[in-house]
Amino acid sequence: MPLERTSAILRDGEKNGYGVAAFNIFNYETIAWAIQAAEEERIPVIIQFYPGFDRYIPMEVVTAATKELAAKASIPVGLHLDHSNKYEDAIRGAECGFSSIMIDGSTLSFDENAELTKRVVDTAHKMGVEVEAELGHVGSGNNLDDFTNTSLFTDPDDAARFIEITRADSLAVAVGNGHGPYVATPSLDFDRIQKIHAAIPVPLVMHGGSDIPDDQIIRSVECGMSKFNIATEYNRSFYKAMKKSMDDDQAQGNIFRCLAQAEKEVKEFIKAKLRVLNPKSYRL
Numbered sequence: 001m002p003l004e005r006t007s008a009i010l011r012d013g014e015k016n017g018y019g020v021a022a023f024n025i026f027n028y029e030t031i032a033w034a035i036q037a038a039e040e041e042r043i044p045v046i047i048q049f050y051p052g053f054d055r056y057i058p059m060e061v062v063t064a065a066t067k068e069l070a071a072k073a074s075i076p077v078g079l080h081l082d083h084s085n086k087y088e089d090a091i092r093g094a095e096c097g098f099s100s101i102m103i104d105g106s107t108l109s110f111d112e113n114a115e116l117t118k119r120v121v122d123t124a125h126k127m128g129v130e131v132e133a134e135l136g137h138v139g140s141g142n143n144l145d146d147f148t149n150t151s152l153f154t155d156p157d158d159a160a161r162f163i164e165i166t167r168a169d170s171l172a173v174a175v176g177n178g179h180g181p182y183v184a185t186p187s188l189d190f191d192r193i194q195k196i197h198a199a200i201p202v203p204l205v206m207h208g209g210s211d212i213p214d215d216q217i218i219r220s221v222e223c224g225m226s227k228f229n230i231a232t233e234y235n236r237s238f239y240k241a242m243k244k245s246m247d248d249d250q251a252q253g254n255i256f257r258c259l260a261q262a263e264k265e266v267k268e269f270i271k272a273k274l275r276v277l278n279p280k281s282y283r284l
Contacts (some may be wrong), residue, residue: 004076024231037270063097136174197224
């Protein structure tokens with residue numbers, strides 16, 4: 001089927017009690033395997049791309065490959081451009097064919113973030129493209145203060161005002177999460193998730209969704225979190241599977257054989273993550 005709007009996938013998740021996995025991809029296999037595994041699980045999925053990886057695989061190739069694979073799938077597939085911190089980068093993603101884009105002004109003041117986000121939203125909406133914004137500081141999992149200092153977390157009242165000003169279609173929030181590997185086990189603020197969810201009319205996004213304990217992922221879905229970005233774990237699963245296959249004498253130095261051997265293991269990781277995000281075992 002054609003690419004589905006990200007908001008439609010997230011709303012379906014809210015309606016049916018599952019969180020939507022957004023897998024950060026970096027080559028053709030990571031696009032194809034995510035869609036194929038989601039199809040086998042009968043659950044929607046979002047393919048997501050970090051613009052800094054454009055030097056490895058151009059945006060136009062990502063959008064073309066995803067659209068082709070989505071057209072052959074029987075499940076809804078979304079396509080989202082991850083962290084852009086400049087207006088020009090975000091809009092370039094829209095021009096390249098991403099059906100939703102992110103503008104991250106979270107390091108700016110509230111007013112500057114709102115102004116930048118609104119500017120992107122105004123342009124993107126005219127192009128029929130949805131926009132994810134960020135409010136609060138979702139820092140690094142390598143810095144304990146970034147995901148434990150509650151002064152950096154998203155304020156529910158600020159979130160309501162921010163969405164009213166910007167008209168963003170979804171909002172990434174800071175609730176005890178951080179990007180990349182965590183130096184300590186995160187402890188999500190479920191009360192804050194519930195309050196933000198109740199305060200704003202758009203889906204919530206969890207950045208740094210990798211390595212959060214399964215019970216916390218399930219609880220955050222129940223509290224109203226909709227989209228979960230999975231980058232670090234997906235990258236790691238691919239690396240481990242490829243290393244294992246490369247160390248296997250049966251691969252005989254053949255990269256194609258290595259990829260074929262790695263595919264099953266990576267898909268099993270994807271399916272396991274989809275099941276965790278789907279506590280009610282909903283299926284299409």
